[in-house]
Amino acid sequence: MTLSLEWLDEREDGGGEREEKWIDLLEKLLVIAGRKEEVERGIVTLTLTDDEGIRELNRQYRGLDKPTDVLSFSLIEGEQAEIRYEDEYESSEEGEDGWEDEEKAGDPFSDLLGDIVISVPRAEAQAEEYGHSFERELGFLFVHGFLHLLGYDHGDEAEEKAMFSKQEEVLREAGLLR
Template identity: 80%
Template sequence: MTLSLEWIDEREGGAGPKEEQWMELLEKLLVVAGRKEEVTKGIVTLTLTDDEGIRELNRQYRGLDKPTDVLSFSLLERDEPDIHYDDEYEASEEGAEEWKDEDKAADPFADLLGDIIISVPRAEAQAEEYGHSFERELGFLFVHGFLHLIGYDHGDEEQEKEMFAKQEEVLKEAGLTR
């Protein structure tokens, strides 16, 4: 398995041709960030949503009843992720030969790094506010979310400097400068 990106567009009207181009860019950023952080395998799920969708998640999971730009839900933060799944995902005797890693056979979530949710309208507004391209803002939010998935945080000034420097390195390498 390699490092891969799966995506969902929850916005009304869904994805179109421009979103396909975004995914190419975000896959590139995932490869660059993964290489820099020595993350070589796993699945990142990206959900594109609107302000109302992210507001609801922010309220539900963080207790903040307001929209935000990006949310990350890592499956690496705990020894045992708080995810439940049905027995139907476990290998049966018939399909047991399909599983190469028996430890992962009973856990369909073993390769998931986590979820990143981005509010597209918020990214558009911030790009305009900061005076750079939408692609640069989308990339910034995505890399920010990815770094959170693998354990980075910005709870204090030192952590923030480290995390934001890593984000800028990835964006620069991908050609997304201000």
């Protein structure tokens, strides 16, 4: 398996030809960022939403009742991360001796790196505010979210400098300049 992107568009008017071009760009960024971070395999799920959708997630998971631009939900944070799944995945359907196909015997979620949620209206507004293309802003938010999935943070000045430097390297390699 390689590094791959799965995506959903939860916006009422989303999912058109324009968004398919975005996904091509984001898949390219995922490959570049994965190579730089030595992540060779895994699945990243991206959800495109609106301000109301991301506001609800922000309120539910961070206690902040306001929209934001990007949220990340990592399934690999920390060495002791525990992923729980339903009993149906814990036992074999092939009888008491286990799976006949050994590939099915492992954790069914082991390839999931996590979820990234981006507010498209927020990305559009920020692109205009910062004076660069929408594609650059979308790419910035996506790479930012991906690095969060890998455990990067920007809680202090040193962490922020390191994380933002990595983001800019990926964007620069993809040709997404300011």
